[in-house]
Amino acid sequence: MARLRRRRVSVLSINRMIPNALTLLALCAGLTAVRMAMQERWELAVTAVVVAMLLDGLDGRIARLMGATSEFGAQLDSLSDVISFGVTPALVIFLWTLSDAGGLGWAICLVYAACCALRLARFNTALGEENPAPLASRYFVGVPAPAAAGLALLPLTMSFVFGDMVLRSDVINLLVLLGVAVLMVSKVPTFSAKRIKLRVPHRRMAMVGLVIFAAFLISEPWITLTVAGLAYLLSIPAALMQYRREVKAGGLEPSDEPSDESLADADRRDDD
Numbered sequence: 001m002a003r004l005r006r007r008r009v010s011v012l013s014i015n016r017m018i019p020n021a022l023t024l025l026a027l028c029a030g031l032t033a034v035r036m037a038m039q040e041r042w043e044l045a046v047t048a049v050v051v052a053m054l055l056d057g058l059d060g061r062i063a064r065l066m067g068a069t070s071e072f073g074a075q076l077d078s079l080s081d082v083i084s085f086g087v088t089p090a091l092v093i094f095l096w097t098l099s100d101a102g103g104l105g106w107a108i109c110l111v112y113a114a115c116c117a118l119r120l121a122r123f124n125t126a127l128g129e130e131n132p133a134p135l136a137s138r139y140f141v142g143v144p145a146p147a148a149a150g151l152a153l154l155p156l157t158m159s160f161v162f163g164d165m166v167l168r169s170d171v172i173n174l175l176v177l178l179g180v181a182v183l184m185v186s187k188v189p190t191f192s193a194k195r196i197k198l199r200v201p202h203r204r205m206a207m208v209g210l211v212i213f214a215a216f217l218i219s220e221p222w223i224t225l226t227v228a229g230l231a232y233l234l235s236i237p238a239a240l241m242q243y244r245r246e247v248k249a250g251g252l253e254p255s256d257e258p259s260d261e262s263l264a265d266a267d268r269r270d271d272d
Contacts, residue, residue: 019063020073023080026055030084037092043222045092046157050225052084053146078120085149086116093173096156101170108177112152115181116145122185139189139243143180147190147232151180154229160222183236189243191235 033048056077063073090109098105119142143151155176159167166172216224 016066016070016073018066019059020076022055022059022062023073023077026052026059027080027083029055030080030088033088034091037095040095042092042096042156043160046153046160046225047221049084049088049092049149049153052088053150056081056084056146075124078124081145082113082117082120085145086113086120089149089152090177093152093156093177097168097170097173098177101174105170105174108174108181112177112181115184116148119145119184138192139239140192141190142186142188143183143190143236145184148180148184150225150229151183151233152177154226154233157222157225157229161226188236189239191239 029048029052033045033052036042036045036048059073059077063070090112094105094109098109101108155167155173213224213228
């Protein structure tokens with residue numbers, strides 16, 4: 001019995017390492033994007049950020065499947081997100097174009113990274129709050145950090161499709177970075193895909209749609225990422241209008257706001 005217990009403890013220890021290893025790989029992918037940007041290999045830089053997003057979306061799910069969730073993993077995930085989705089996009093855009101804007105360009109990059117850190121700090125403080133109302137839990141507060149990184153890099157991604165004569169403009173990228181930074185720390189409700197419940201027939205359709213998206217992502221990555229980024233951008237005002245309609249319909253009190261607790265589940269996926 002003692003041998004079996006020791007063996008079980010060792011297996012559990014390995015299980016707890018796997019989600020944290022994925023989180024560290026996401027961090028490494030984010031930093032690799034900075035290196036690719038320093039070498040002016042812009043497509044590889046965006047690819048590295050996308051890899052960080054995928055790894056960030058897997059670590060928490062694997063942690064829950066293995067029963068390896070922990071407070072340590074939650075904090076590690078937040079620190080990784082600050083680097084991969086806060087510092088990295090700012091540096092990539094600065095090296096791509098905003099270095100020509102001088103001190104103003106660097107200041108906006110600092111604002112973006114600081115807003116990402118503030119957002120994740122808000123998540124950490126929301127851990128002790130009670131669960132949100134069922135309707136409020138359908139929304140995030142502002143734009144999650146991984147989505148914000150995708151929006152910040154959207155002009156660079158679009159330049160692979162349309163060219164960079166206009167999209168490399170300092171003014172455009174300054175406004176995009178500043179706007180995304182404000183959205184991260186704002187109280188604007190955005191859709192939470194995690195709260196969508198699908199019935200069995202719809203699950204099959206969702207799987208087919210996922211396969212189609214993956215096929216386009218492999219065959220035409222920059223067009224697919226551009227369409228996905230623009231679609232998410234359009235979903236923000238749609239979520240705001242839907243939220244207001246639900247408030248008027250009486251399903252949600254006007255004083256109720258989308259909870260940071262639901263956001264914590266999006267950006268700190270190892271949370272118990």
